[in-house]
Amino acid sequence: MANKQTYLGEFEHMVLLSIASLKDDAYGVTIRQHLKDSIDRDVTIGALYATTERLEKKGFIETQLGGATAERGGKAKRYMQVTASGAQALQDTKAQLDMMWQKLASAGGVL
Amino acid sequence: MKIQTSRSLRTAVWLLQTLLPSRLAEEVSGDVEEEFGELCTLQGPEYHINLWQQTLSCVGKLMMTKQRLYSLTLALGCGAILFVLIAAINFLSVSDDPSVIEHGYWLNGNMHLFFGESVFWQSFSNGLLSQMTWDMYVDLPSVIYAVAALVAVFAADKRWLRSVQGFALLALASIALPYFAGMFYIKFSSLALNEVGPVVAFMWLAPMYLLPVVTATIIKKRHQLHLA
Numbered sequence: 001m002a003n004k005q006t007y008l009g010e011f012e013h014m015v016l017l018s019i020a021s022l023k024d025d026a027y028g029v030t031i032r033q034h035l036k037d038s039i040d041r042d043v044t045i046g047a048l049y050a051t052t053e054r055l056e057k058k059g060f061i062e063t064q065l066g067g068a069t070a071e072r073g074g075k076a077k078r079y080m081q082v083t084a085s086g087a088q089a090l091q092d093t094k095a096q097l098d099m100m101w102q103k104l105a106s107a108g109g110v111l
Numbered sequence: 112m113k114i115q116t117s118r119s120l121r122t123a124v125w126l127l128q129t130l131l132p133s134r135l136a137e138e139v140s141g142d143v144e145e146e147f148g149e150l151c152t153l154q155g156p157e158y159h160i161n162l163w164q165q166t167l168s169c170v171g172k173l174m175m176t177k178q179r180l181y182s183l184t185l186a187l188g189c190g191a192i193l194f195v196l197i198a199a200i201n202f203l204s205v206s207d208d209p210s211v212i213e214h215g216y217w218l219n220g221n222m223h224l225f226f227g228e229s230v231f232w233q234s235f236s237n238g239l240l241s242q243m244t245w246d247m248y249v250d251l252p253s254v255i256y257a258v259a260a261l262v263a264v265f266a267a268d269k270r271w272l273r274s275v276q277g278f279a280l281l282a283l284a285s286i287a288l289p290y291f292a293g294m295f296y297i298k299f300s301s302l303a304l305n306e307v308g309p310v311v312a313f314m315w316l317a318p319m320y321l322l323p324v325v326t327a328t329i330i331k332k333r334h335q336l337h338l339a
Contacts, residue, residue: 027138027142028138028139028142029142029145029146032146044164044165044168044169044172045139045142045143045146045165045168045169046139046165046168046169046170046171046172046173047168047172049135049139049169049172049173050172050173053135053173065137065138068141069145071144071145071148071149072141072142072144072145072148073124073140073141073144073148075137075138075140075141075144076137076138076141077138077141077142078138
């Protein structure tokens with residue numbers, strides 16, 4: 001039986017891709033900005049952190065504190081990195097999406 | 112460089128640091144401060160709407176962790192039981208309605224049936240609680256039992272149990288013991304109605320003393336376990 005946790009939700013997918021794209025500079029503010037700039041998606045900080053908490057529990061990302069600056073009132077940033085299983089989940093999701101699009105195309109397409 | 116922040120932003124950051132779980136409070140409030148501190152000079156209605164939309168979204172989505180929900184449920188459950196026990200003792204102390212006292216359950220040990228009496232629940236709206244005095248809730252045997260039970264449960268926890276579940280099970284047993292002991296004592300003794308009163312006081316007051324301490328300890332232990 002397939003493990004439900006290995007599947008990525010649509011927003012989880014976007015956030016994970018953002019974290020992967022931002023490499024060593026992925027934290028709340030930059031991820032939000034990346035999502036806004038890339039796909040014009042304006043997400044709230046609360047929704048973003050709720051998702052990253054879920055991704056961390058699933059083992060798809062790991063986080064570490066650092067980068068406290070004056071503009072943040074001396075508060076640390078939570079830097080995020082995609083783990084090996086997170087990268088695998090991204091690959092699997094992409095493969096599944098590609099497969100579904102191919103099947104749609106071979107069926108003549110409806111779009 | 113000193114960053115100028117608005118009062119609104121300082122309030123929002125304080126709210127986030129106060130309400131969010133400790134593992135998220137710093138980074139989330141830092142993100143809010145970083146984003147909105149930059150816009151501080153452009154303050155207008157839009158700035159405040161956006162700031163508070165973000166802040167309240169964070170509070171709404173991140174404040175209630177499983178751990179906090181569990182603690183809240185436990186505290187509310189404990190509060191509800193305490194309230195009912197306080198009201199029941201008050202009712203028996205000040206009510207002049209003889210119909211409840213005449214019921215057979217006081218003499219056969221099934222006094223939990225009292226909590227199904229409509230006259231008891233109606234007493235809330237009849238203002239009976241306003242006649243409450245603190246001495247209704249003082250009972251020496253109950254105090255002695257509660258202290259002894261707490262000492263025994265904490266000692267057993269320190270020496271053998273060392274787990275939240277173990278502590279909770281033993282503590283709940285110590286809370287339930289006076290009730291069931293009293294129930295069986297009344298059931299198998301031929302007590303007169305005036306002799307039942309002190310037994311009922313022990314059955315209800317001893318758990319009432321124990322419940323808040325046990326609940327607070329379970330919440331604290333779970334919190335420590337969560338942080339570890």
